[in-house]
Amino acid sequence: MLDPNRPVGTESRKSYAEKLRSGFIDQYLSGGSILEVGFKGYYGDVVPIVQQAIGIDVDYPNYDGVRLPFNDESQDAVYSSHTLEHIEDSIGALREWFRVLKSGGYLVIAVPHQFLYEKKLKLPPRFNYDHKRYYTPASLLQEVEAAFEPNTYRIRHFKDNDTGYDYTRKQDEEPSGCFEIELVLQKIQGPTWFLGSTVYPAADFNTLLGRTNPIQIVTDFSVTDAYVIYGPYIHIPPGVYEACFHIKTEGLSEESLSSSLALEVAETAIAIASVELLGREGAKALRTEMIKVPFTSKSHTSFFEFRMLTRGRPFNGTMTFLGVTLRRLQ
16 A cells, blocks of 8 residues: 655655545556656655656666666556656657557656646746746647657546646746646557558468468468568659568467568569568567568659568468558658
8 A cells, every 4th residue: 555645756746645546546557667757856855656666867877868778668657747848858758758668558747737837838937947848738749649659559648737726826926736737648559550551451462372361361381481472563652661561470479489580671672671580579579460661762663562581480380461551751
């Protein structure tokens, strides 16, 4: 049981007891692996938001103010209260917090509300000169949408927290009570399609394998050391792109891939970009069911194809190829 009077950060403690009572902390901050970014603030006598959380501040080893020294998808939650407005590269920080989240994990953010705290329309700040920007609910969501791909997250909680706010104070008086915007995002696996993209289903591809279903191609790796899937031979206007190969596997355990599987983008039959899946990281990538291969098109006339090259027998099981989603990045 957490103590309602736990000495958490200055702003967090204002509504800490209520978040315990309402179940907010139990719902979003009960995982075993949690980070609190910027937990000290201006004071040293504080502790992270929950007992199992690791407090991250500027003196944390190998933390540079943006980059977190933690592995991808290693955390159940990341909590940050009144910190984002102090970070110059806020988009980079959001992406970094999101990077370390597990699928299903929560990003819990609180930032001061421009109209409740600074109480003015333009910089410079009135009360805290280290603030790099102001936030309203709209501008906070704009940063979120700029930082993350659509359908990689869902909003689970979003509110103005003005608990105990004294609306009788003058504009030039520092406010009392809560004056923040609360936002909780949940990281999700997402669909197999992307907005603003073109989908090439398995039926558009050629294969050395037999077809039992027109909308998918299945291999048990009895055919190897060959391009087992290739196509669909398309013109792509100049630009920067991402080809996402949609692959489902059965029988893939936690063990490493002993032989490689290469996913390629070829221009006029010559590979210009590829991702090779091998070892523990290769097995991990396959389990995501979406492997992204970035590439650049520089010609209006070239033909492009997406290919799958098998070498040896990567695992005992089957792999189902569903197609490729092509998304333009620039």
